[in-house]
Amino acid sequence: MALQDKYKQLVDTATASGVANLQVREQDGVLYIDGEAPSGSVKDQLWDIYGKIDPNFLTGDVVMNVNVATAVAGAKAKVTTEKSNLNIRKGPGTDQPIVGKAAHNEIVTLVSKANDQWWLIRTDAGEEGYAYAQYLTVQ
Numbered sequence: 001m002a003l004q005d006k007y008k009q010l011v012d013t014a015t016a017s018g019v020a021n022l023q024v025r026e027q028d029g030v031l032y033i034d035g036e037a038p039s040g041s042v043k044d045q046l047w048d049i050y051g052k053i054d055p056n057f058l059t060g061d062v063v064m065n066v067n068v069a070t071a072v073a074g075a076k077a078k079v080t081t082e083k084s085n086l087n088i089r090k091g092p093g094t095d096q097p098i099v100g101k102a103a104h105n106e107i108v109t110l111v112s113k114a115n116d117q118w119w120l121i122r123t124d125a126g127e128e129g130y131a132y133a134q135y136l137t138v139q
Helices: 008-016 040-053
Strands: 020-027 030-037 062-068 076-079 086-089 098-102 107-113 118-122 128-132 136-138
Touching: 008 020, 008 030, 008 040, 008 062, 030 040, 040 062, 098 128, 107 136
Parallel strands: 030 062
Antiparallel strands: 020 030, 076 107, 076 136, 086 098, 086 128, 107 118, 118 128
């Protein structure tokens, strides 16, 4: 039985549940499933299905690399620095100039996710730029 047939329910659920950038490929006897789940419950659902097909995860014929989308445009995030302000930069990187600051515990709006480390944010005062995602907690 081909792996895509064996794990059809898993792939179909990923597609139906809105997993973004879904990529499914078979290589060297392993089925790779990559993408970004819209929520933690969707990721949990995928693991539940996988567990029903291979109850002890012993076959090793699937690598599921599905992460949960952490930044959704328009979502709110809280600045969770220890106590200092969070630098807002012109671009995604510490080498970029600081264009503003967000206060500790301030709620900001997520505009987009540049990558896993840098998110484009906007403060209520209208300052917009990139902030280090480690110091932002999605509300």
